[in-house]
Amino acid sequence: MRIRGEAVALLGLAGAGLTFWLGMTWAPSVSIDAFKAPEAQRIFYWHVPSAWAAMLAFGMLFIGSIFWFFKRSEWAWRLHVASSEAGLATGLMCVWSGCIWGAAEWGVPWDWTDIRLNTFAMLTLLSLYLVLGRRSQPDGVETRDTFAAFGMYGFVLVPFTYIATRLWQIRHPGPVVATSEGSLNSDMGTVLLIGAISFTVLIIGHVMAGMRLTKLELRLEDLQTRYEEESR
Amino acid sequence: MSGQTYLIAAYLGMIGALALWTWTVFARSKSLESKIDSLEKALANDESE
Numbered sequence: 001m002r003i004r005g006e007a008v009a010l011l012g013l014a015g016a017g018l019t020f021w022l023g024m025t026w027a028p029s030v031s032i033d034a035f036k037a038p039e040a041q042r043i044f045y046w047h048v049p050s051a052w053a054a055m056l057a058f059g060m061l062f063i064g065s066i067f068w069f070f071k072r073s074e075w076a077w078r079l080h081v082a083s084s085e086a087g088l089a090t091g092l093m094c095v096w097s098g099c100i101w102g103a104a105e106w107g108v109p110w111d112w113t114d115i116r117l118n119t120f121a122m123l124t125l126l127s128l129y130l131v132l133g134r135r136s137q138p139d140g141v142e143t144r145d146t147f148a149a150f151g152m153y154g155f156v157l158v159p160f161t162y163i164a165t166r167l168w169q170i171r172h173p174g175p176v177v178a179t180s181e182g183s184l185n186s187d188m189g190t191v192l193l194i195g196a197i198s199f200t201v202l203i204i205g206h207v208m209a210g211m212r213l214t215k216l217e218l219r220l221e222d223l224q225t226r227y228e229e230e231s232r
Numbered sequence: 233m234s235g236q237t238y239l240i241a242a243y244l245g246m247i248g249a250l251a252l253w254t255w256t257v258f259a260r261s262k263s264l265e266s267k268i269d270s271l272e273k274a275l276a277n278d279e280s281e
Contacts, residue, residue, distance in 0.1 A: 006261065009254050016250060020243050039235040046246060089253050093246055100242045104235065202250070209257045216264040223271040230278055 005208025012205050015198025019045050019191060027191045040104035043097050049195035050093040051120070053203040057087035058123055058158050060207060061130075065151030068144060075211070077144055080151055082210025084130040086203050091124030116164035116172045119157050126154040139221070 023045035030041045060083035067076030098117070099109035111117055130147050137143045165172050184192070 006254070006258055009257065013247075013250055013254055017247060020247060024240065024243070037235060039239055042239060043242065046243065089250075093249070097242070097246065100239075104238075206254070206257065209261065213257065213260055213264065216261065216268065220264055220268050220271070223268060223275065227271055227275060230275065 005205045005210070005212060007205070009202055009205030009209055012198050012200075012202025015194065015201060016046070016049075019049065019195035019198055022191045022194060026187070028185055028187055036106075037101075037104035040101050043101045045191050045195045047094060047097040047101060048192060049199035050090050050097060052196050053199035054087055054090040054094050054120075054123070055158060055162070056200065056203055057083045057090055057207070058127070058155060061087055061127070061151045062155035062158075065148040065155075069148040069152060077148075078211040078214040079207070080130075080144075080148060081134060081214045082207045084127045084134075084147075084151070085210055086206045087127040088124065088131050089206070090199070090203060091120070091127055095121060095124055111172075114172050115168045116161055119161040119164055123154065123157045123161065126150060126157070139218075 023042045027042065027045065030038045060079055064076045064079030064081075064083055067073045068080055102111070103109040130150060134143075134147060
């Protein structure tokens, strides 16, 4: 049986909806002493999984870029295209949810002095450039090489973003999982885990569907060329 | 607007954006498949004539 990416994406979307419901109704509230806007903290159940999904997408973008650049693999180009779109969508989701929380908790949606905020925004802008750039340029080896090079070098920002709050914690909260300083309540951890799994499934579904879409686009271009040649 | 309402509106906006993104993938896939089908039929007709 062939599993369609669209079906996997729908499953992930349902899980994201479940995460929203659990985050709003089941997850415990945080201490009103620790947060200025304790209700807004519930956006954490979407913000963290969307950041995780964006990092996965940027990782896939790196793999696709490398294998296109050095091996000229068609699947790798399709992975590059699909993961840049997935990285843009989840990156925007993470930035948007972060701005909503920042506006409620800090009083400002963005802090230009915080390293993690800015490196993550640069990653999202990189995927925006790759998505818009590919749509405005004719397909060809040179075009693909240029975008693949951006995909490879842009990946440097991923580990940089990951360690940013450990090295220069300014305003963005530090890690709460996979750290000795973690203090996450077990119910909160469960909702966060459901969110992370759902967003992972969503991103995998979208990348699968996106790779198939790119294959269809290339097939259509090929057929159009043949049709035009035969019509002459 | 209370904090909770503001948060629900923000969440629903994001779910809507994700659903829209998923729907555009469906729509693009359907549109491409129908264009490919039409072109393949046209090319097959040309070859048989």
